[in-house]
Amino acid sequence: MSTPSDNAPAAHSAGAAEESRPSLSALLLDPSFWADWASVVGLVGLVIVFGIAQPVFLSVANLQALLLAAAILVVLSIGQTFVIATSGIDLSLAAAVMLGAIILGLVNAAGYGIFIACVLAVAATSAVGFFNGLIITAGKIPDFVVTLGTLSGITGLGLILSGGEPTMVGSTFLLRLASGSFGPFGYPVWVAISAVVVAHIALYHTRFGVHLLATGGQAESAGALGIRTNRVKIAAYTISGFCAGIASLLLVARIGSAEPLINTSLLLNSVAAVVLGGVSLFGGRASILGPAIGALMLTALVNGLTLLNVSAFYQPLAVGAIVVLAALIMRYQK
Amino acid sequence: MSAANHIPASDAIIACEGLSKHFGGIRAFTDVAFQARRGEVTAVIGDNGAGKSTLIRSLVGVHQPDAGNLFFDGRARPFANPDEARKAGIETVHQNLALIDELTVAQNLFLNREIVRRVGPFAFLDRKAMKREARSMLSRLSINVPSINQRVRRLSGGQRQAISICRAVGSGAKLVVMDEPTAALGVQETANVEALIRRLREQSVSVILVSHNLDQVRRLSDQIWVMRAGKMVATVRASETSGNELVALVTGAV
Numbered sequence: 110m111s112t113p114s115d116n117a118p119a120a121h122s123a124g125a126a127e128e129s130r131p132s133l134s135a136l137l138l139d140p141s142f143w144a145d146w147a148s149v150v151g152l153v154g155l156v157i158v159f160g161i162a163q164p165v166f167l168s169v170a171n172l173q174a175l176l177l178a179a180a181i182l183v184v185l186s187i188g189q190t191f192v193i194a195t196s197g198i199d200l201s202l203a204a205a206v207m208l209g210a211i212i213l214g215l216v217n218a219a220g221y222g223i224f225i226a227c228v229l230a231v232a233a234t235s236a237v238g239f240f241n242g243l244i245i246t247a248g249k250i251p252d253f254v255v256t257l258g259t260l261s262g263i264t265g266l267g268l269i270l271s272g273g274e275p276t277m278v279g280s281t282f283l284l285r286l287a288s289g290s291f292g293p294f295g296y297p298v299w300v301a302i303s304a305v306v307v308a309h310i311a312l313y314h315t316r317f318g319v320h321l322l323a324t325g326g327q328a329e330s331a332g333a334l335g336i337r338t339n340r341v342k343i344a345a346y347t348i349s350g351f352c353a354g355i356a357s358l359l360l361v362a363r364i365g366s367a368e369p370l371i372n373t374s375l376l377l378n379s380v381a382a383v384v385l386g387g388v389s390l391f392g393g394r395a396s397i398l399g400p401a402i403g404a405l406m407l408t409a410l411v412n413g414l415t416l417l418n419v420s421a422f423y424q425p426l427a428v429g430a431i432v433v434l435a436a437l438i439m440r441y442q443k
Numbered sequence: 444m445s446a447a448n449h450i451p452a453s454d455a456i457i458a459c460e461g462l463s464k465h466f467g468g469i470r471a472f473t474d475v476a477f478q479a480r481r482g483e484v485t486a487v488i489g490d491n492g493a494g495k496s497t498l499i500r501s502l503v504g505v506h507q508p509d510a511g512n513l514f515f516d517g518r519a520r521p522f523a524n525p526d527e528a529r530k531a532g533i534e535t536v537h538q539n540l541a542l543i544d545e546l547t548v549a550q551n552l553f554l555n556r557e558i559v560r561r562v563g564p565f566a567f568l569d570r571k572a573m574k575r576e577a578r579s580m581l582s583r584l585s586i587n588v589p590s591i592n593q594r595v596r597r598l599s600g601g602q603r604q605a606i607s608i609c610r611a612v613g614s615g616a617k618l619v620v621m622d623e624p625t626a627a628l629g630v631q632e633t634a635n636v637e638a639l640i641r642r643l644r645e646q647s648v649s650v651i652l653v654s655h656n657l658d659q660v661r662r663l664s665d666q667i668w669v670m671r672a673g674k675m676v677a678t679v680r681a682s683e684t685s686g687n688e689l690v691a692l693v694t695g696a697v
């Protein structure tokens with residue numbers, strides 16, 4: 110199983126010098142260990158603290174609710190991870206979720222059936238991602254400028270399409286998606302788990318994954334070796350858009366309507382989860398498990414604070430503090 | 444002796460004529476005719492900024508020349524990108540080595556040439572096979588790195604250069620292009636690379652060698668081409684020249 114430290118040196122040797130595994134105490138004193146495992150350490154820490162402060166936190170019902178609430182963020186964090194691995198950033202992610210939701214609502218309301226509505230929603234958000242990648246690579250424009258522009262553009266588009274009004278989506282399929290479960294987990298959790306597995310395989314076990322990291326690490330060198338770095342970047346943004354589409358399905362299923370509102374905390378938390386997951390914002394270094402656990406951690410934080418009756422006003426503050434802390438620890442990776 | 448009256452011969456593995464490359468207002472090289480004979484070691488020398496690296500990079504598809512014709516293996520063949528050049532059988536050791544710091548030694552050795560296992564429509568990396576191959580590639584060239592699972596970032600300058608050379612010669616290319624392959628190497632390692640170039644020549648692999656070390660160039664190469672300020676100014680047989688003549692050609696003090 111690959112973790113954030115998967116790329117780290119292991120104890121195989123090609124030459125004469127044999128490399129010994131660092132001892133546990135040396136490992137625990139090494140700041141880069143804490144950086145690589147920030148999300149896991151943070152999650153475990155939060156579970157312990159909240160578990161002691163409020164035993165309800167550890168109840169099966171609450172843990173299930175927590176996972177359910179984390180599903181959307183996990184899916185978005187995966188999309189964001191692919192983009193950040195290429196040393197880009199997708200600021201239009203939450204806006205794309207809104208656009209997907211609105212298209213889903215409108216197509217469904219027009220009587221085309223829920224499946225076509227879902228497919229069109231995901232196709233639209235994937236197209237947004239493709240468009241982002243195309244403009245960034247063809248126009249040689251910085252990622253955050255383009256995706257900031259798309260963020261604004263999609264917001265307008267969403268408002269125009271929806272007339273600023275929410276659309277109710279009464280579909281038994283989506284209702285079952287939101288409330289049904291298989292085994293211990295609700296369907297949205299399974300969707301998130303599948304996304305993690307597929308993304309993990311794509312990143313670690315395919316040529317695309319290596320080329321993605323190479324593009325993010327040193328695009329010029331990757332290009333000199335024949336990797337089509339522009340295509341890789343466009344693919345990463347398209348994946349991000351696709352993930353936004355899946356998230357929009359989960360979102361509409363969860364709230365039962367398509368709202369022309371952008372949940373900016375989804376965007377910020379997706380970046381935060383990626384940072385917590387030990388992914389380098391400079392590209393070239395990534396994992397899927399790390400950001401997924403980072404997303405879980407952020408959700409657990411909000412969940413725990415709510416159980417402790419901490420005002421919702423304090424939650425963004427807590428998230429911000431944790432992300433800055435993680436970024437500080439991350440500096441030791443260098 | 445002038446480069447201008449050289450016509451691409453039939454025994455050329457790679458040849459170009461009238462090749463030019465500009466970056467905005469900067470002329471990297473203009474109207475260059477050049478060729479490398481099959482099975483020979485062809486050297487390109489010249490002062491810093493003469494345009495050697497840019498010429499090399501234009502031959503192997505990294506840059507698109509603005510004008511001129513390129514022939515490879517007897518055919519008119521400009522490469523639209525480095526991938527096409529590699530597929531045609533050209534491997535390059537770039538001056539900047541083209542290594543990816545965050546990837547491991549094994550991943551770098553197989554970058555864009557990964558070994559995959561097919562499962563239905565999918566292709567998964569065969570990491571075991573790549574690691575095994577990487578080990579044997581390195582040991583064949585007696586290159587010492589602490590581990591093939593080590594990130595390239597942590598290797599020394601010489602080790603990095605060795606990895607880049609290993610990648611270029613380890614795959615059975617028809618033409619190996621080396622841009623200052625011994626720049627960061629110690630005495631022993633330089634000797635190893637020179638032996639390696641001789642071995643390639645014995646295996647009738649064609650080599651293009653860019654170097655500032657004129658003694659090395661005279662030791663290793665069959666034909667020497669001289670660039671000065673973006674022009675190909677001369678070409679001589681290595682056996683028919685002297686160090687003094689080469690210095691004069693490079694500096695223009697003829």
Ligand SMILES: Nc1ncnc2c1ncn2[C@@H]1O[C@H](COP(=O)(O)OP(=O)(O)OP(=O)(O)O)[C@@H](O)[C@H]1O
Nearest residue numbers: 466469470471489490491492493494495496497498
């Ligand atoms: N990508 C680029 N953009 C702009 N100018 C470039 C680029 N690459 C090379 N040049 C310019 O082209 C000229 C030739 O550079 P080149 O790297 O080919 O020289 P060189 O002969 O390899 O020198 P050295 O011996 O120092 O490696 C230089 O003036 C350089 O500044």
Ligand SMILES: [Mg+2]
Nearest residue numbers: 495496497538
């Ligand atoms: Mg050079």
